[in-house]
Amino acid sequence: MADIAPLRNLRAQCLCTRSSLTFAVPISSLPLRTHFCHCSICRHTHGTLCTIHAFISPPAFNPDTFTTYKSSIATRYFCSTCGAHMMDYGEGNWCLATSLVEGDDENLWKFTEHIFLDATGDGGVGGLLDEINGSKLDKWKERDESSGEWMPSPSSSQSTSSSTALQASCYCKGVQFSISRPTPNTHDPAPENLTPTDRNKWFAVFCFCTSCRLASGCAIMPWTFLTTDAITLLDGSPYRPVFGTAKLYESSRGIARTFCGTCGATLAYHTDERPGMVDIAVGLLETKNSLDRGWLEWRTHRLAKEEDAVWHGLKSSLKEGLRKLKD
Incomplete structure (x- = not known):
């Protein structure tokens, strides 16, 4: 009888804890190849x-806690309560959001490649991450x-800086809005560290x-901080937290x-500590370049809540990339 390969059992869970999955990996297969899409x-x-995804064996999970959305070649599974994207299934393969796996063992993953960088214009996060843990x-x-x-091109540093409005939407278009460019007085309500x-x-x-990380399914969550009066909804009405296909989850008191209840896109973060402001997920912006430095000024000297990072190699490499962005 052939020897049975020893397995390591792993578990992933969303922010609200209502959705989870388990899967087994042959120890000989570790670390799992992991890519940035x-x-x-x-x-x-x-x-x-x-x-940040890796291919895994078929997971065990309760489908009743998930919403599915079919896009292109994959069916995407996200938590119906908090919206965390946990996995995709397409072309006979399961693809895991590795950021949701419990524990802080970075050695489980071998970060290997960035794919579909042509879609970013400027390279986005891929332009900032050249290596992780020396690889x-x-x-x-x-x-x-x-x-x-x-390869970056000379035009990749250009952006839609001359436009006066920026469009934003989730993939299914159930949530759509426009953002106006700030004026010098727009930032007066913002804390100094967000100005x-x-x-x-x-x-x-x-x-x-x-x-x-647990709400989005990604260890790297990009936010931009807007005043609510800079946002106009598709029907011309002012911003409100729930509109279109948006769903709301109170992750803690005052937050x-x-x-999106249809495609699962992370949309916004609201806190009672900053009335009149809202954090908008940057991945929603319809821009030629992902980082769009004509509209956005990225903080380059530190990450937000970097002390929470579970993958220290990733954190260090992104910080180095941001320092180069500043230069």
């Missing part, structure tokens, strides 16, 4: 600038090496907090998160 579908179904990440224009290596030096832009950060 930058396609426009992932960005607009998650609200993030990328997803170089491949950068492909589309799905794999057959598409060719992605850009260029007051004609909106401030943006990458957040590593546990709640954002509400919204996501």
